Amino acid sequence: MSVLKVDHLCVDYRSRAGHIRLVDDISFDIQPNKTLAIVGESGCGKSMTALAMMRLLPDGATITKGVITLEGDSLTDLPEAQMRDIRGASMSMIFQEPMTSLNPVFSVGEQIAEVLRLHTDLDKQQIREKVQALIRSVGISDAGQRSSAYPHELSGGMRQRIMIAMALACSPKVLIADEPTTALDVTVQAQIFSLLRDLQARTSTAIVLITHDMGVVAEMADDIIVMYAGRLAERGSVETVLSRPAHPYTRGLIDCVPHLQLGSNISHKSVTEIPGVVPALETIGAGCPFASRCGLSEERCEAAMPELSEVRPSHQVACWNYQET
Amino acid sequence: MGLIWLIGKRLLYAVALITAVLVLNFSLLHLAPGDPADVIAGEMGGATAELLAEIRALYGLDKPFLVQLGLYLQRAYQGDLGMSFYYNLPVVDLILQRLPATMLLVFTALSFATVGGTVLGVLAARKPGGFTSSMVTLLSLVGYAAPIFWTGLMLIILFGVVIPIFPISGLYNVAKMATGLSRAVDIAHHLVLPSFTLGVVYLALYSRLTRASMLEVMQADYVRTARAKGARERTVYLRHALRNAILPVVTMAGLQFGSLISGAVLVETVFNWPGLGTLVFESVIARDYPTVLGVLFFSATLVIAANLVTDLVYRMIDPRIRLQD
Numbered sequence: 001m002s003v004l005k006v007d008h009l010c011v012d013y014r015s016r017a018g019h020i021r022l023v024d025d026i027s028f029d030i031q032p033n034k035t036l037a038i039v040g041e042s043g044c045g046k047s048m049t050a051l052a053m054m055r056l057l058p059d060g061a062t063i064t065k066g067v068i069t070l071e072g073d074s075l076t077d078l079p080e081a082q083m084r085d086i087r088g089a090s091m092s093m094i095f096q097e098p099m100t101s102l103n104p105v106f107s108v109g110e111q112i113a114e115v116l117r118l119h120t121d122l123d124k125q126q127i128r129e130k131v132q133a134l135i136r137s138v139g140i141s142d143a144g145q146r147s148s149a150y151p152h153e154l155s156g157g158m159r160q161r162i163m164i165a166m167a168l169a170c171s172p173k174v175l176i177a178d179e180p181t182t183a184l185d186v187t188v189q190a191q192i193f194s195l196l197r198d199l200q201a202r203t204s205t206a207i208v209l210i211t212h213d214m215g216v217v218a219e220m221a222d223d224i225i226v227m228y229a230g231r232l233a234e235r236g237s238v239e240t241v242l243s244r245p246a247h248p249y250t251r252g253l254i255d256c257v258p259h260l261q262l263g264s265n266i267s268h269k270s271v272t273e274i275p276g277v278v279p280a281l282e283t284i285g286a287g288c289p290f291a292s293r294c295g296l297s298e299e300r301c302e303a304a305m306p307e308l309s310e311v312r313p314s315h316q317v318a319c320w321n322y323q324e325t
Numbered sequence: 326m327g328l329i330w331l332i333g334k335r336l337l338y339a340v341a342l343i344t345a346v347l348v349l350n351f352s353l354l355h356l357a358p359g360d361p362a363d364v365i366a367g368e369m370g371g372a373t374a375e376l377l378a379e380i381r382a383l384y385g386l387d388k389p390f391l392v393q394l395g396l397y398l399q400r401a402y403q404g405d406l407g408m409s410f411y412y413n414l415p416v417v418d419l420i421l422q423r424l425p426a427t428m429l430l431v432f433t434a435l436s437f438a439t440v441g442g443t444v445l446g447v448l449a450a451r452k453p454g455g456f457t458s459s460m461v462t463l464l465s466l467v468g469y470a471a472p473i474f475w476t477g478l479m480l481i482i483l484f485g486v487v488i489p490i491f492p493i494s495g496l497y498n499v500a501k502m503a504t505g506l507s508r509a510v511d512i513a514h515h516l517v518l519p520s521f522t523l524g525v526v527y528l529a530l531y532s533r534l535t536r537a538s539m540l541e542v543m544q545a546d547y548v549r550t551a552r553a554k555g556a557r558e559r560t561v562y563l564r565h566a567l568r569n570a571i572l573p574v575v576t577m578a579g580l581q582f583g584s585l586i587s588g589a590v591l592v593e594t595v596f597n598w599p600g601l602g603t604l605v606f607e608s609v610i611a612r613d614y615p616t617v618l619g620v621l622f623f624s625a626t627l628v629i630a631a632n633l634v635t636d637l638v639y640r641m642i643d644p645r646i647r648l649q650d
Contacts, residue, residue: 054553056549056552056553084555084556084557085555086555087552087553087554087555088553088554088555088556089555092553092554093553095546095549095550095553097546100545100546100547101546101547101549101550102547102550103547103550103551103565103568103569104547104569104643104644104645105568105569105642105643105644106568107644114551114554114556115554115555118554118555118556119555150644150645152644152645163550166550166554
């Protein structure tokens, strides 16, 4: 039984210049206690997908097609007031920049308490206790003192822990983590991920993890969807997709992860890059958007977008020339 | 602890600054053409050379410049700003008599400008490009461009002559002989036009400042965080954004306190408001140097005090400032 289901989601951006499809026909679902990774380069529509799930799309961007359901209830046509009750309670989100995601003028304890005030009936004393328990639960000692600290008094890793405490305050069914460690040191990254895994084991929250780092995917996720230019490129379980990637883009992303080998000097061969950049969305034609960067592209790739096809059970790819590996 | 230290340090600076102000003003007035003894003699209806010499000796005007300055400073530190040539009263008494009216005017104008400016700015930022926003921008442009004395005169014509609903002169109605509450109402009634005139320029400025600041802050990551918590849009706006957006307004209001006092000179003259402004105006015309110096001394003190208060308010609003010094 999936807790969150995204069905043929399309997000459009309307401006005076015209109409751009930011997210094009994305579908996935996620089970409790599982982690789904959404992978792709910047500008692939990962964050837009996440914001669409929270119904927090920026001005001008709207969900034009598709349905998002949380435990069977549709979120897409929910009135704003009811959506507010879901945000921060059943579904919460942590962001890329812990440095700027906390409000500088309120103490972190106060910012966590606000979530509890919004979504629970706890009294002042209970809220204070719960805030301290939450701060402790994300691995911060001295919760009493830390809760009265202001964001600028804490390190980036600490702030992200506070964000996580805030997001988990009401035991959400789904936690969306939008590149939660991009702004942090590698050692802190590892700590944050192990914290997320621990918390998941305790609360069986489903996690949607947005990242561009295949290393992180291998470490954290159960399932993966790879997005390119707003479309689904490949989808499957992490084991299958990482060991037998079918889409040339997925292969490219995997090859981007540097392998550290002692003894051998790191040659230029060990890291490869995908040539070119993600195309501007308004320039995409009828064909496969990856064609211009793809080593395997041929005439039909330019002509038409490939449908999602089954490589093997629960492993799908959208590529004319996918190779079974 | 840190706060007391800060205030102590500031008071020390203040004494040095006020001494500098006194020396500078005294020297400047001394350099100005015209002899106070002539003026005093003129008031007495003409005088002989002997009488002039007597007057100079009486007021110490015959002593060398540095001696006069030394004596003045010495007395000023003991709270004696000398005798007014023109009013024949101790300058301190004269000023204390007029100070409340000016304070009332200045603080009413300041409150009107900061509160009104903030409210208008917040409204205008709600929908940039919308009707309210355009109206506020237009209003603030007109308000800022119009010189104080012109605004004052136009208001007198409008509300004193065309639609006579507000009194246009003085602090209260002498003929009414009102006491208690009805006197307060009478004064408030008289206060409307002068404080509006004085405040409108700053209202215009602060509404623009708040609007720009709100628009910037609404893009901040922590505003998105507040929405992701499930906070109402009004809470996001007034609690999370405004608290941050108001900081530049506080800074500006503090810095502009001095120009507000000099603006009061004009407004008091236009509306015949019996405050320090009319006093200094009359004293300059009458070459009543001790009074002019006294008023300048008081306004310098007020500006310094206002700056200290601004700093304290700023520390209350923005926790990031508390770490420093």
